[in-house]
Amino acid sequence: MPETIPEDSVGLVEGAVERFDEPLELESGERLERFELAYETYGTLNADHSNAVLVCHALSGDQHAAGYQSMEDRKPGWWDNMIGPGKPLDTRRFFVVCVNVLGSCKGSTGPASTNPGTGEPYALDFPIVTVKDWVASQRRLMERMGIAKWVAVVGGSLGGMQALQWTIDYPDCLDACLAIAAAPKLSAQNIAFNEVARQAIMTDPEFHGGRYYERDTPRRGLALARMIGHITYLSEDAMRDKFGRDLRKGQPLSYGFDVDFEVESYLRYQGRRFVDRFDANSYLYLTKVLDYFDPAGAHDGDLSQAFARSDNRFLVIAFSSDWRFSAERSREITHALYANNLDVTFAEIEAPQGHDAFLLKIGPYHDMVRAYMDHLAREWGL
């Protein structure tokens, strides 16, 4: 709980939900007859609706990107260091929108939602969605809000993939794309980690083919999935600096199967905590969204063709120690953009923290986003 709300915070925030009754045709060929999107906004939409920025969240994120939902919150939203008055996404100038993705479990329609056809939760009857579908659903919300063009669409990791997809599908609906710690598609190794996570969930006896909502939840499998994820979010160096081989509470080796090392204790805690706040089916859907993202796939693997319609400008940022989506993957994106003669700024930020760096307040990184956004604000007369 914050004793008082910090001055550079967006403060107490209230979420909203919009319902859409026109069916959404999905990339899979299926359709979602109707759906809801949960979102939060920070700052004020100006009179001509020209100061809107869309922030896209990553795998285990949600629409609560900044501020506090109540005075009892221990922590603010996941990107509170980036969004607020005087922060890089400055809410004194910009109206920032963050939408929970379809398939997630924080208020937007997903596998835990009621299937109108059966009156039961969808579970695995929820259709497979993709980054393209997400962007199409966000486009609906944009229309509903009366916003014609985003000043920028901004995201890290899976959020960066959404930002890129906006420039592919709706290039006229945004000016700038900020794709941070993203990749043009998953590597075989990335897919392998996702597959082990899914197997952990789906082989948990409490999974019951996804129909666990009335009973327990596959907590063991979901905790394992989260533990696997966490290993890939940190660099080896970050893990060493954070835990080394430190024994828990300085105790001697247990010579048993209890926790010996701090890193074990950390992972078990992260696993347990995640189970309380995330739905296992949603984790399955969201890892599939990652696996399926491959905009070059429709162009015989030529990524530059995927951006052929784009006339956007791009800020592409990677982190030196990120081994989940390495800087090399960001360079692939950058080269494809250059091939289209687009306005691209690329930076590889020296940072030891691994993939998680995109969530952290790292000086050169935040300075770069701030300068880029300030420049956009000036051009847009904000």
Added chain:
Amino acid sequence: MPETIPEDSVGLVEGAVERFDEPLELESGERLERFELAYETYGTLNADHSNAVLVCHALSGDQHAAGYQSMEDRKPGWWDNMIGPGKPLDTRRFFVVCVNVLGSCKGSTGPASTNPGTGEPYALDFPIVTVKDWVASQRRLMERMGIAKWVAVVGGSLGGMQALQWTIDYPDCLDACLAIAAAPKLSAQNIAFNEVARQAIMTDPEFHGGRYYERDTPRRGLALARMIGHITYLSEDAMRDKFGRDLRKGQPLSYGFDVDFEVESYLRYQGRRFVDRFDANSYLYLTKVLDYFDPAGAHDGDLSQAFARSDNRFLVIAFSSDWRFSAERSREITHALYANNLDVTFAEIEAPQGHDAFLLKIGPYHDMVRAYMDHLAREWGL
């Protein structure tokens, strides 16, 4: 099944088991009242017992390092490309011994063995063993065989750790140590992967606190553990080259939770297959052996002091794409040896295959081991 046994094979091999009735005092402070060691040998021990080489196996290996146990075997032992007539560990000159480690499940005493105190399988009552304990047990077998000194102790990965431990505890009992793709201790990331694997096994409802032998086996957990391991054995490039993002059998995306990509199918297969040949409790014990290996620990982290009593010579080999035990870890070993003015040859072999490279027939790697062993043979008059 081999149609015919290849000429450079050690041929059909028969294992042996030795029983030791004198208690083994373990590093944990516990003792093993009696134990058995299962092993295989290749080549012929010469009259003065001066041509013996010990090969140490890694996490999921066993004593069956070369040749065929029957004409029905589909594959030879795990290091058949290294051991045989005319191969780098040339059985025309050397008598090669490979011992199943304590705690494993291939004939040496381990958690699946009968606890003489209860008449039941030990399960988790089996004491925690360490690399030091393994080497002490191998020393007993060496005495039993009437071997005073190994020409060399050779191992890859966890096997390389055993080879190093020999030079620390019994430097007079061997001439050369060949430590391949090893590390002086596990990193926090290595421990993290082991911990997730253990959690997968121990949270499997079929685990029953390790007392599953009369019932089923925690196959889901063990399969997950193996899948996690496999990701760390291959380099990202090796995975890309092996699987890319190829869809299984060239089929379109399933838009469901069946297998889409080849790498998923590969991992599921590896997981299933491992369950048929390995004991889950043994996997717990062997990963703990890895976590606990830290010869510098007794010397305030100064690895060079660990080798203070050694007067052995060393061949240290690392592989460029190994991210489980990177070349940097082998350099740490090498520097500690140099600090003791020891005779050290170090090579980082360019190989894209990752950690698994130590098992593969890679020209420069095998040439180096061959030349080193030939040199030893000449010095020993073999």
